[in-house]
Amino acid sequence: MDDRTLLARIRELVDEEHELRTRFTTGQLSADEEHARLGAVEEALDQCWDLLRRRRAARETGGDADSVAPRTTGEVESYLQ
Template identity: 60%
Template sequence: MRDDEILGRIKELVDEEHGLRTRLEAGELTTDEENARVQQLEAALDQCWDLLRQRRARRGAGDDPDGAASRPAGQVENYQQ
């Protein structure tokens, strides 16, 4: 994935998260349903941000950013900068 594709995916995930909150407020889904999906979205967001950071770091080091790879959600969740 290119940087712009990753950023586009991040936007999609954030938009979905906002939509879930709106649907919750409207009573269209339960808190448990919303929480479960938000956890999935947050894990996917962590992966996207991690991949973008890897690509930028590789580019900054003069390496090929396409050598970056998505890591498992469990590895990148709660990443501390």
Template identity: 55%
Template sequence: MDEKDILARIDEYVGEEQRLRDRYQRGDLDRDEEHQRLEHLEVALDQCWDLLRRRRARIDAGADPGDADAHVRPPDEVEGYLQ
């Protein structure tokens, strides 16, 4: 997956998030469904942003951004960061 693919996936997730919120506001979706899917999207977006940052850091360091270390990390690893 290259940077273009990651950014496309981010756009896809953000679009889905907006559609979910619109459906909820229209009453086409109950709060539990919306909340569950939004939680999933938040984690997926965090994973994408994490991967993108790591790939860019590898490029800045002169390393191959597509190296084996440049993969999507598990949710518990990505969500466990202190900010």
């Protein structure tokens, strides 16, 4: 996945996040539904941002950005723990 594709995916996820919050505040979505889907969206966003940062770092240090593989959700979410 190249940077352009990653940025497009990030935009899609942010749009979905905003849509979920709007649907919840207007009563179209229950709190449980919003919470479950928001959690998945936030994890996907974290993975995308992590991959984008690591690709950029690889390029800045003379590495091959295309060789950087995405990390699992568990790796990304437990990074600071």
